[in-house]
Amino acid sequence: xxxxxxxxxxxxxxxxxxxxxxxxxxxxxxxxxxxxxxxxxxxxxxxxxxxxxxxxxxxxxxxxxxxxxxxxxxxxxxxxx
Amino acid sequence: xxxxxxxxxxxxxxxxxxxxxxxxxxxxxxxxxxxxxxxxxxxxxxxxxxxxxxxxxxxxxxxxxxxxxxxxxxxxxxxxxxxxxxxxxxxxxxxxxxxxxxxxxxxxxxxxxxxxxxxxxxxxxxxxxxxxxxxxxxxxxxxxxxxxxxxxxxxxxxxxxxxxxxxxxxxxxxxxxxxxxxxxxxxxxxxxxxxxxxxxxxxxxxxxxxxxxxxxxxxxxxxxxxxxxxxxxxxxxxxxxxxxxxxxxxxxxxxxxxxxxxxxxxxxxxxxxxxxxxxxxxxxxxxxxxxxxxxxxxxxxxxxxxxxxxxxxxxxxxxxxxxx
Numbered sequence: 001x002x003x004x005x006x007x008x009x010x011x012x013x014x015x016x017x018x019x020x021x022x023x024x025x026x027x028x029x030x031x032x033x034x035x036x037x038x039x040x041x042x043x044x045x046x047x048x049x050x051x052x053x054x055x056x057x058x059x060x061x062x063x064x065x066x067x068x069x070x071x072x073x074x075x076x077x078x079x080x081x
Numbered sequence: 082x083x084x085x086x087x088x089x090x091x092x093x094x095x096x097x098x099x100x101x102x103x104x105x106x107x108x109x110x111x112x113x114x115x116x117x118x119x120x121x122x123x124x125x126x127x128x129x130x131x132x133x134x135x136x137x138x139x140x141x142x143x144x145x146x147x148x149x150x151x152x153x154x155x156x157x158x159x160x161x162x163x164x165x166x167x168x169x170x171x172x173x174x175x176x177x178x179x180x181x182x183x184x185x186x187x188x189x190x191x192x193x194x195x196x197x198x199x200x201x202x203x204x205x206x207x208x209x210x211x212x213x214x215x216x217x218x219x220x221x222x223x224x225x226x227x228x229x230x231x232x233x234x235x236x237x238x239x240x241x242x243x244x245x246x247x248x249x250x251x252x253x254x255x256x257x258x259x260x261x262x263x264x265x266x267x268x269x270x271x272x273x274x275x276x277x278x279x280x281x282x283x284x285x286x287x288x289x290x291x292x293x294x295x296x297x298x299x300x301x302x303x304x305x306x307x308x309x310x311x312x313x314x315x316x317x318x319x320x321x322x323x324x325x326x327x328x329x330x331x332x333x334x335x336x337x338x339x340x341x342x343x344x345x346x347x348x349x350x351x352x353x354x355x356x357x358x359x360x361x362x363x364x365x366x367x368x369x370x371x372x373x374x375x376x377x378x379x380x381x382x383x384x385x386x387x388x389x390x391x392x393x394x395x396x397x398x399x400x401x402x403x404x405x
Contacts, residue, residue: 044368044372045391047363047364048142050361
């Protein structure tokens, strides 16, 4: 299964807006992607991880391109306007 | 809490299990025959209790947890919990840990024989309370859940809540005498979170239980009477109807998503844990309720007291509605 380690880039961590943006992107993919085992299309489940800026998480799924997309979002600072 | 600072609180979830039990289950090969000797194929045994269930859920979700209980430090009960990553703090026990025996028959008939637990005296309770207060001092939440052992006064939880004020936030999930005593002593005994089921909420508010279970507005109104008396939040679980959350800012209802119910044992404990996890992560009230109901529903869909993992949880399927 394609897996990537990603470092959280958002200054607030995987919370609030970053979690919502990642969940929205994951919901639009053709395959299921998980972050540390939780469904990346659920913003609440992403938020339960409590991942802070600089923490590393495991992004996994069946499709390498989809995993790369979500990993790239995890690494961006999504809270910056 | 602002969104910028919301995040994991470092302290563990501290649970108290005042009357722990080994939950043993025997699957009988045929109908139970009174007076016979039955040679059973297998007997499962699990360290149980509401506080223990909540600590198990915390470990499964990756949160630190401390279980406080009366037991010898090297009791198999303690070793079983430590083996799954639960930090245990023990107080002097009054006797051996009780056994709750469940007999299941092939046709689904279940017989439960629950032990009473050893009778405690004031010294045992002082030791247990002192151990809990010391553990609670670095904790994010302290959870007082379940029944009390024989010999404990019904006011034990009410007194503990008052003692823990300023030390830790406190959640209480209990019934009958201990719940009545806590409600009698409001607001001095007011916890930050109270998690009654419909029967328990009815018993302390005088509301009609059947109405509470079917009309979320009635449950919210009853819960609000406890908030008005000082309780921070009331999370009332309504079985198949989901749950109602009431606090000083409002009230919300979330029906349980469609679930094939396998075992409701421990579902209420998972509901409470889902709320605490969401609170620790800085969720707003409606999202705290959604995660609580998602946890309870997921637990009800799993056998025995199995704790839901990430794959089992679907808070996005829980629709939260604000009540007037």
